[in-house]
Amino acid sequence: MIADTGLPLRPGALTGIVVLDLSRVLAGPYCGQILADFGATVIKVENPRDPDVTRGFPPYVRAGDQELSGYFAQYNRGKLTITLDLSTDDGRAALCDLAAKADILIENFRPGTMDKLGVGYETLAERNPRLVYTAISGYGQTGSRRRRPAFDSTAQAAGGLWSMNGDPAGPPVRVGTVLGDLAATLFAVTGTLLALRHAEGTGQGQLVDVAQVDSVIALTENAVVNYTVDGEVARHTGNRHPWVRPYELFPCKDGHVFFGAYTDKFWRLACELFGEAELAADPEIDTMRKRFDEAVYERRVRPVIARWLAGRTAAELEEMAGDVLPLTVVKTVKDVVEDPGTAERDMVVGVEHPGFGPVRMFGQPIKLSATPADVSVPAADLGQHTDVVLRALAGYDQDKIAGLRAAGAI
Template sequence: MTADMFPGLPEQPGALSGVVVLDLSRVLAGPYCGQILADFGATVIKVENPRDPDVTRGFPPYVRAGERELSGYYAQYNRGKLTITLDLSTEAGRTALKDLAARADILVENFRPGTMAKLGVGYETLAEVNPRLVYTAISGYGQTGSRSRRPAFDSTAQAAGGLWSMNGDPGGPPVRVGTVLGDLAATLFAVTGTLLALRHAEGTGQGQLVDVAQVDSVIALTENAVVNYTVDGDVARHTGNRHPWVRPYELFPCRDGHVFFGAYTDKFWRLACELFGEPGLAADPEIDTMRKRFDEDVYERRVRPVIARWLAGRTGEELERMAGEVLPLTVVKSIKDVVEDPGTAERDMVVSVDHPGFGPVRMFGQPIKLSATPADVGRPAPELGRDTEVVLGALAGYDPDKIAALRAAGAI
């Protein structure tokens, strides 16, 4: 099924134009998955309970227009979607979801495993209604296994996936990564899995369950920690702003802040020595190869003090101007710096989306750049239930009387 088969259901241009998505998810991991699909042209229909909508509609920051307010958080993760209300605790609401799922391509949800099945609209039920449906379920621990029913948030995934234990200063306590990486990792794997399953469904008519766990997703982002343990028995430890063994590859102070300096290869080390006026260091027999500089004692005694001396007396801007196009050397920027950086604007990574009645809201853009079918990030997040009648009429084939009956029954 595609959106152009349903007169009255808006269809957007893009790589996923014509793909119909039911987004039942809440908060971040699922909504962000739906937002990415919407950016690239999918007709994404956000389904919310009329009496218990997505809690992020109340998250700060707030854009205000008189007594009305719009959550900037909600706006960022739900742009480009349609929205309907359905109360799945009612028989009429469940029937309506089945009727919508019968003609959709994808469904995304991030409830605790078993919740949808308990309501009578789980994967097995909806697969009977629509065998080609791609059903993407995002959860903390996954749909299977002894931990599947446990409640989970982002920090659950960071803790259970090992990431928290790897982050922090040497000798100090574990430190949470300063963004919701458990949610964000699950989002990206969910998008990937959904598109893989969609391609299979389009070729064979066979849908499937896409099962993505936050904990699994975090484990897959721990770089070499797993193989270091399975091969050598090494347990990842806190290394602060340093890499466990690549050196130099860390944070250094400069005159007005901090920079990342990562000239660890022989080529970059030679260029750094030349650029900072000490070319002879590149041939020093104690530190002339990458392997020698990786030795922790050698690095602390011979290499790190040299780099600290090179950088300490210069500003971050001066260092970037001097070496940024030659070496991996970058100023550590605040979010204010990032938003106002001309390079961010050049990549369209902060965009302005107009929300009727509230005006423009600036938010991050779409990092996936397609040359032929680029993303459309200019469509705003919808007000609760705005498209209920249009979607039920166009996708489920409900007439005005049936929709009125659903409303009277409290199902929408």
């Protein structure tokens, strides 16, 4: 932890922790963003001639002839930014000097890339034995597939998720968000904080190796044990759960709702609420185990629920049952953003960007009572803090910084 470097310190659970974020696009930058939200001094390191490609991703906030990527702004809020060209000797030397004072480094290059540049984990750990080096990749730092290129959809496909998603009558379908990236982000944050605690207690850093494919496999719920125990291969089941019933999408008068009253308690409450209390005691469907049987469910349970819901609007159903049963309107993103409940949880926040005004983006879902997140600091311009970081953290004077700039290293 560096407390007296001259770098700006932000309040939070991670105040004083210095993070070098060399990552690009989503999985790594989001990891850095979460750490920044909770007070870490996160320094985004970009190549001056090949910056993070998401600076050009839509949607765009425009002010005159200037534009700002809303995508980049969302995943890079709260960070300082510097430029370093790691293909140059001076750039690599500067990274080593920065890493010597940092607590954490995050990168998501293909395994072996940092080693080829001469700034891999082993090299940086020699300078700073307590460094936590978090490497996010498609297939991990070890194994025969480690050098394969990968994106989110690679992870969804290779991790089995596509095969479990989609209509039973159609082909496999990609999950409608970048779950391979997002899963890797969350496991990377967890692994980084675990390693940081160990480093703070022992002075020993370590390599945190997180693969997108591994992360997706860990999100497949019961699919692995279903296969290893019963030999059952998960299949795509549309909006239904493989075996929990009722737990699916149902049509109503003006749209759709999720209805998931599968436990005995919720089933009894549903029967009472919809005026058929006697069904809760019906010996064919009176227990959760009986209702899980697919044939019994299709013949006895599903028609009853369809009848309950068909004549009522989604709003009526949520008003009638939403506080009692797991019954939820299927909302669009517009509905979610404009939902008062979203605002109550600060899950859409306006971050003020100089010259552009507030950019509304998702907030921080982790709510800490004593050290809450600060999501108010905007994403910075490319290289905006290069000089101050190199002076404060690496100890460079202005002449040395000017020389690096003249040589194209920053």
